[in-house]
């Protein structure tokens with residue numbers, strides 16, 4: 001009886017559901033959970049080699065679409081952008097975004113549209129990015145001085161670069177730096193914890209009825225602990241800003257702008273200000289420092305490329321005039337770093353707002369969508385010698401990183417693409433150009449480039465597993 005009835009029920013169910021993209025066999029209850037692993041982008045890329053650029057996974061009650069080619073990414077992010085412009089509501093992102101009151105994790109709708117519009121016009125505009133140029137320059141020159149003062153000892157670049165991007169973003173957002181020993185360590189450590197938690201697996205997101213397991217494993221408490229530390233930090237920041245006796249810095253910071261907008265916009269409340277601040281600190285500090293560190297690690301492994309970049313920076317007057325976009329080779333080094341070490345390898349998850357057809361497959365409403373931008377940027381069908389660090393490829397071929405060329409989309413594309421891209425790239429270019437202009441770099445005595453650890457740690461932003469320590473000598 002079961003041989004006869006069950007296949008018919010299954011056929012009827014799949015007819016109702018339509019044709020799903022291919023995917024690996026699902027185990028009872030857990031589905032494909034055992035196949036995603038910690039460094040999810042790498043495992044999904046391997047699976048996609050077998051099942052294709054549109055792959056379907058099921059984990060618990062969550063239906064997941066994995067997109068792994070530039071053509072299918074264009075289909076999702078450009079042709080059908082509207083159908084995929086929402087975000088799933090997940091435990092950690094929901095917590096850190098104050099119930100999705102930020103920009104990054106807010107579902108598609110009036111609230112997200114309004115807040116994103118305000119932020120693009122007021123917080124991330126080209127005008128604002130250039131108006132905070134003096135902050136970038138002061139902080140980078142402090143970094144250069146601190147390196148000069150610690151010579152000839154090896155420099156822990158990972159530590160000082162995180163502190164640099166932390167200081168820049170905090171000054172832009174809050175007019176304040178948290179660079180005093182414990183204070184700084186606390187903020188940077190908390191932000192690291194957020195990156196880990198945002199990339200972590202919570203049972204509740206896939207098996208809602210088993211959400212108690214997140215409490216049993218301590219995941220839920222870890223989330224609450226980190227969140228409450230930020231909560232009191234933001235309360236203090238807002239209080240300081242509304243204090244009538246506060247001595248205002250020369251320039252309005254992001255909290256000032258948001259408090260000002262609050263008077264006329266029903267969308268901007270104290271909660272949304274805190275949620276937007278969380279976006280800015282969490283999205284801006286780790287990503288920019290990760291790019292600078294990966295770039296320096298690749299350059300020290302490839303001395304020919306380091307030398308070529310230094311010659312360009314040292315011989316042209318674009319560096320002193322701060323026309324860094326004119327430094328073509330440096331730009332190519334940044335693009336090549338973004339290609340091989342995408343800071344946010346799976347972008348941020350999207351969610352289908354309604355049923356639609358992609359390449360003949362049915363994608364159901366509420367399907368979670370992961371774009372494997374990391375895999376796409378190493379696809380041998382698009383890139384020659386994809387595993388090699390070769391900035392020259394961008395001189396021969398004009399490819400931008402702003403979401404027009406789907407072979408390389410480190411900032412995503414379409415409605416939900418990164419609004420902080422200009423600020424992030426400006427920080428990365430200035431820091432990298434200055435490190436290369438003022439110093440020559442090599443590995444510590446006794447270490448060969450083959451021994452360098454290039455492994456990644458899991459998290460929403462992918463950093464090097466070990467700190468990058470290098471020896472610098474001043475170039476005069």
Ligand code: HEM
Nearest residue numbers: 103104283284287344347348411412413416417418420424
């Ligand atoms: C330079 C390094 C950066 C990288 C690689 C990066 C990457 C990304 C990516 C991949 C996304 C998701 C795009 C998508 O879903 O299509 C994103 C979204 C976002 N990023 Fe960035 N980002 C960077 C810097 C920044 C900075 C400096 C800020 C703010 C100060 C920022 C704020 C945001 C926000 C608010 C969103 C959410 C946009 C939305 O959902 O509407 N990012 N970023």
